[in-house]
Amino acid sequence: MNRRPQPGDDTLTEAGLPASGRGRVLVIGCGALAREILAVLEANRLDHVDLTCLPAILHNRPGRIAGAVRAAVERHRARYESIHLAYADCGTGGALAALCRELGIDMISGPHCYSFLEGNAAFAARAEDEFDAFYLTDFLARQFDAFVWRPLGLDRHPELRDSYFGNYRRLIHLAQSDDPALDARARDCATRLGLEYERRRTGYGDLESALTRWGATAGQANGGHG
Amino acid sequence: MANDAGEDDEIVLSELDDEALNLQMQDDLYDGLKEEIEEGVRILLERGWAPYDILTRVLVAGMQVVGDDFRDGILFVPEVLLAANAMKGGMAILRPLLAETGAPKMGKMVIGTVKGDIHDIGKNLVGMMMEGAGFEVIDLGINTEAESYIEALKREEADILGMSALLTTTMPYMKVVIDTMKEKGIREDYIVLVGGAPLNEEFGRAIGADAYCRDAAVAVETAKAFVSRKHNRMSAG
Numbered sequence: 001m002n003r004r005p006q007p008g009d010d011t012l013t014e015a016g017l018p019a020s021g022r023g024r025v026l027v028i029g030c031g032a033l034a035r036e037i038l039a040v041l042e043a044n045r046l047d048h049v050d051l052t053c054l055p056a057i058l059h060n061r062p063g064r065i066a067g068a069v070r071a072a073v074e075r076h077r078a079r080y081e082s083i084h085l086a087y088a089d090c091g092t093g094g095a096l097a098a099l100c101r102e103l104g105i106d107m108i109s110g111p112h113c114y115s116f117l118e119g120n121a122a123f124a125a126r127a128e129d130e131f132d133a134f135y136l137t138d139f140l141a142r143q144f145d146a147f148v149w150r151p152l153g154l155d156r157h158p159e160l161r162d163s164y165f166g167n168y169r170r171l172i173h174l175a176q177s178d179d180p181a182l183d184a185r186a187r188d189c190a191t192r193l194g195l196e197y198e199r200r201r202t203g204y205g206d207l208e209s210a211l212t213r214w215g216a217t218a219g220q221a222n223g224g225h226g
Numbered sequence: 227m228a229n230d231a232g233e234d235d236e237i238v239l240s241e242l243d244d245e246a247l248n249l250q251m252q253d254d255l256y257d258g259l260k261e262e263i264e265e266g267v268r269i270l271l272e273r274g275w276a277p278y279d280i281l282t283r284v285l286v287a288g289m290q291v292v293g294d295d296f297r298d299g300i301l302f303v304p305e306v307l308l309a310a311n312a313m314k315g316g317m318a319i320l321r322p323l324l325a326e327t328g329a330p331k332m333g334k335m336v337i338g339t340v341k342g343d344i345h346d347i348g349k350n351l352v353g354m355m356m357e358g359a360g361f362e363v364i365d366l367g368i369n370t371e372a373e374s375y376i377e378a379l380k381r382e383e384a385d386i387l388g389m390s391a392l393l394t395t396t397m398p399y400m401k402v403v404i405d406t407m408k409e410k411g412i413r414e415d416y417i418v419l420v421g422g423a424p425l426n427e428e429f430g431r432a433i434g435a436d437a438y439c440r441d442a443a444v445a446v447e448t449a450k451a452f453v454s455r456k457h458n459r460m461s462a463g
Contacts, residue, residue, distance in 0.1 A: 089394055093424045111394050127395060131342045131369070153304025163307050167344035167368055
C-alpha cells in the first residue's frame with residue numbers, strides 16, 4: 001500500500017509536500033488537494049503513483065503557479081516515467097494549459113478545484129444559479145484564516161468584510177468527507193462572512209477519475225510491474 | 227509613507243501650510259484614514275482651493291502612489307480598499323462642487339461587471355479613478371446583461387464602455403456584449419475597455435475590445451488617449 005504519513009495543513013499551505021521517491025508515475029498537485037489525492041491513490045491501490053505538492057497558498061497568487069509547476073517538472077522529470085498535473089486552470093488564465101502542452105503532460109480540465117471536485121459537468125450545470133456563492137473545500141475550511149481571513153486583512157480591518165463579500169449570498173462547503181467538526185467549522189466561516197451556509201457532499205469528483213486514469217495508463221504501458 | 231504613531235498624535239492638519247497638508251493628506255490616503263482625508267478636503271476648500279485641484283493634486287496623486295505600490299507588490303488589496311474608502315470620503319464632499327465650479331469634463335463612461343459575475347472591487351476602483359480624472363461614470367453595478375450595457379450607452383450618450391470580470395467562466399460574456407453591439411451596428415460608436423484579473427491583452431484583442439487595461443491607472447490613461455484620438459478624428463472630419 002502507498003500509505004504515507006498525513007502532512008499537516010500548515011505545512012501543505014506553506015511548503016507543500018515532497019515526493020516520496022517511490023513509484024514510476026508522479027502527480028504534481030496543489031497542496032490543498034494532498035489529502036484527497038493520497039486518499040484516492042490508496043483507495044485505488046495506485047502504489048506506483050507518487051505525489052508531490054506545491055504550497056497550497058499559491059492559490060492566492062495564481063500568477064506564480066505556472067512557474068512553480070515548470071520548476072517541479074524539471075526537477076522530477078528524469079526520475080519518473082510520466083508526470084501528471086493535479087491542477088485545473090486555477091486562475092492562471094490558461095497559463096497552465098499552455099505549459100502542459102509545451103511539456104507534453106496531462107492536467108485536470110476545468111476552471112478550478114471547486115468545479116472538478118464536484119464534477120465539471122455538474123458544477124457547470126449549476127453555475128448560473130450559484131454566481132453569488134463563495135466556495136470552501138474541506139482543506140479551505142480548515143485553513144480559512146490562512147487563505148481568506150488574514151490575506152484579505154479581515155483580522156485587522158473587519159469593516160472591509162462587506163467590500164469583499166457584500167455581493168455574495170451564501171457560502172457552499174463542497175465537502176470531500178463526512179466530518180461534523182469540519183462541518184461546524186465551515187458553518188462558522190459562513191457566519192463570519194455574513195453569508196448563508198450550505199453543505200454539499202461532493203466526494204472527489206473528476207479528481208478521482210483523472211488519478212485512476214493516469215494510474216491505469218501507466219500500469220498498462222509498463223505491464224504493471226513495480 | 228506612513229508616519230509612526232507618535233508623530234501622528236502631534237499632527238494638526240489645520241496648522242499645516244498647503245504644501246505640507248497636501249503631502250500629509252497623501253500619506254493619510256495611503257494609510258486609509260478616511261476621516262483625516264475628509265477633514266483635509268474641508269480645510270483646503272476653506273483655504274480657497276478649487277475642488278478640481280484638491281481632487282487631482284491631492285487625492286488622485288495620492289491614489290496614484292497607492293496604485294503603483296499595489297502593482298509593485300508593496301501594498302495588497304486590503305490596503306488599497308482602505309485607501310479607496312478614504313478617497314471616496316473626499317470625493318463625496320467634492321463631487322457636488324466639481325460641476326458647480328466648471329471642472330473639465332473628459333467624457334462619459336458606462337461601467338459594469340458582466341453577467342454572472344458579482345466581483346466589483348476592481349470595477350469600483352476603475353470607476354473612482356476615472357471620476358478622479360474628470361470622466362463622468364455611470365456604474366451599472368454587477369451581473370450586467372448586454373442589453374443593460376447597450377441601453378445605458380445610448381441613454382447616457384456615453385463615450386466609453388468599461389467591462390469587468392474576475393472569473394474565467396464569465397469573461398467570455400464580454401464578447402457577447404461586443405458582438406451584440408456589432409449586430410446593432412453601434413460597436414464603432416464607443417470605446418470599449420475591458421479589465422479583470424484573468425484577462426490579458428490577447429483576450430482583449432480576440433474579443434474585439436479596443437484595449438485591455440491591467441489596472442485602474444492604465445484604464446485612465448487608455449481612456450484619455452482614446453478620447454483625445456476620437457476628438458481629433460471628429461475635428462479633422
